[in-house]
Amino acid sequence: MSEQGSADVREVVIEYFDGTSRTATIIDREVPYPEGKLIVSRTDTKGFITHANQAFVDMSGYSQEELIGKNHYILRHPDMPAVAFAGLWETIEAGNKWHGYVKNLRKDGAYYWVKATVIPNIRNGQVVGYTSVRRKPSRSKIAESEALYATLK
Amino acid sequence: MTLNLTVSPDFAPDHISGWFIFNTWLQRQLETRVHLELYDCFDKQRADIKAGKYDLVYANPFDASMLVRELGFKALVRPLSKPDETIIATHAESSLTCVEDLAEGAQLVATDDPDVNRIGMIMLEPADLDSANTKLNTVDSYVIVAKHLLNNQADAGFFLKDAYDELSALIRKQMKVLVSSEISVVHHALLVGPEMQQFIPQLQDKLIGMAEDEKGKSVLESMNLLGWEIMTEEETEFMIDLIDTLID
Known part of the structure; x- marks a missing residue:
C-alpha cells in the first residue's frame, strides 16, 4: 500500500485478497452512525453483494445499482488490517457467526464505524450466501478497536 | 375438525375483540371450527406452541424464527405496512x-x-x-x-x-x-403448522382478499391492520437470518 497527500486527504492504493487493487481517496472525517438503524446487506458465497438496504445505501454513499454485484470489500478502509477479514471469512465459512468492529470506507472517502455481525445463510443444508447486519457501536469499543487494529497492520 | 389459533401477546388490549372477530371471520371462510386462545404471558404461550397445541400462530418476529426453524411452521402472510419498531x-x-x-x-x-x-x-x-x-x-x-x-x-x-x-x-x-428503531424489515407474521400446509394457498387467497371487501376490511380495522401481504419462504428466511444476527 502506498500513501501520499496531506494529513486530512490522502490517496491510497488498496490491495484486495483476490489480487485486484484500486486507488481510493481517504478523508479523515467520520460520518456518525444513524440512530436506531441497522445496515443490512447480503452477499453470495464469494462476497458479491446481492442485497443492500436503504441505510446501507445512505451510509456507504453508493447507489443501490453501484452496490449490487460489487464485492463487499469495496467498503474496506485501509486502516482495517487484512487479518481481521481473514478471521471473518474463516469463521463464516466454517458455518459460524462472526462479530466485530469495523471501520468502513465510504464512496466519498470518509468513514463510519459499525458493530458488524455476519452469518451464513443456510438453505436445505447448504450455505448459499451471507447476511451482514451492522449496528451502532459505542465510542469505547471504537477506541479499543482502533488501538488493536493499529498493532495488526 | 377444529383448528387452533393463537396470537402473540404483544397487541394492544383494545384489539382483543378484533382477534375474536377475525376468528369468526376465519371460521366462515374455511367452513371449519377455529378455536382462538389468547395469552398474557409469552413463556406460557411458547410452551404450548412447542407442545403442538396450535395450527395457526400470529407470531412476533422472534417467535416466528423459532416456529419456522424448530417446529416446521411456514409463514403465510405479514401485516401490511406494520414493521415492528x-x-x-x-x-x-x-x-x-x-x-x-x-x-x-x-x-x-x-x-x-x-x-x-x-x-x-x-x-x-x-x-x-x-x-x-x-x-x-x-x-x-x-x-x-x-x-x-x-x-x-x-x-x-x-x-x-x-x-x-x-x-x-x-x-x-x-x-x-x-x-x-427504524429497521423496517422485522415484523409479525401469521404462520401455519406442519399439519396444515395443504391449506396455505386457500388461506393466503382469503387473507389477501380481506382488504378488498367491506366485511373483511372492517375485521382488519378491528385488529388495527391495513391488510395482509404474502410472505414468501425466502422473505421469511431473510427475516430469520437477520434476527439471528441480533441474538448474541
Whole structure:
C-alpha cells in the first residue's frame, strides 16, 4: 500500500485478497452512525453483494445499482488490517457467526464505524450466501478497536 | 375438525375483540371450527406452541424464527405496512437527552416482549450497557412501563412503537423518546403448522382478499391492520437470518 497527500486527504492504493487493487481517496472525517438503524446487506458465497438496504445505501454513499454485484470489500478502509477479514471469512465459512468492529470506507472517502455481525445463510443444508447486519457501536469499543487494529497492520 | 389459533401477546388490549372477530371471520371462510386462545404471558404461550397445541400462530418476529426453524411452521402472510419498531423513552423532564447519557446501573422497565427487549438492548449498546450492568424490571403491559417512567421508578423504558403510539396523548406528553428503531424489515407474521400446509394457498387467497371487501376490511380495522401481504419462504428466511444476527 502506498500513501501520499496531506494529513486530512490522502490517496491510497488498496490491495484486495483476490489480487485486484484500486486507488481510493481517504478523508479523515467520520460520518456518525444513524440512530436506531441497522445496515443490512447480503452477499453470495464469494462476497458479491446481492442485497443492500436503504441505510446501507445512505451510509456507504453508493447507489443501490453501484452496490449490487460489487464485492463487499469495496467498503474496506485501509486502516482495517487484512487479518481481521481473514478471521471473518474463516469463521463464516466454517458455518459460524462472526462479530466485530469495523471501520468502513465510504464512496466519498470518509468513514463510519459499525458493530458488524455476519452469518451464513443456510438453505436445505447448504450455505448459499451471507447476511451482514451492522449496528451502532459505542465510542469505547471504537477506541479499543482502533488501538488493536493499529498493532495488526 | 377444529383448528387452533393463537396470537402473540404483544397487541394492544383494545384489539382483543378484533382477534375474536377475525376468528369468526376465519371460521366462515374455511367452513371449519377455529378455536382462538389468547395469552398474557409469552413463556406460557411458547410452551404450548412447542407442545403442538396450535395450527395457526400470529407470531412476533422472534417467535416466528423459532416456529419456522424448530417446529416446521411456514409463514403465510405479514401485516401490511406494520414493521415492528422499538422505542426507548424516559420521563419528559429527565436530564437524559440520548441513550449515551444513560450510565451503568441504569434502571430499565419493559414488558416480557422478546423482540422489543432484544432491539431495546441493542439500542443501549452505544452506551456500553447490557443486561449485566443495568437493572431490568419486567412488568405486565406498556401502560405500566409508562407509569414507571412517569413515577420516576425507572430511567428508561422499552416500548413496541405501535403500543407507544396508542398510549393516550396525556401519557405521551409526559415522556420523551431517546431513540426509535427504524429497521423496517422485522415484523409479525401469521404462520401455519406442519399439519396444515395443504391449506396455505386457500388461506393466503382469503387473507389477501380481506382488504378488498367491506366485511373483511372492517375485521382488519378491528385488529388495527391495513391488510395482509404474502410472505414468501425466502422473505421469511431473510427475516430469520437477520434476527439471528441480533441474538448474541
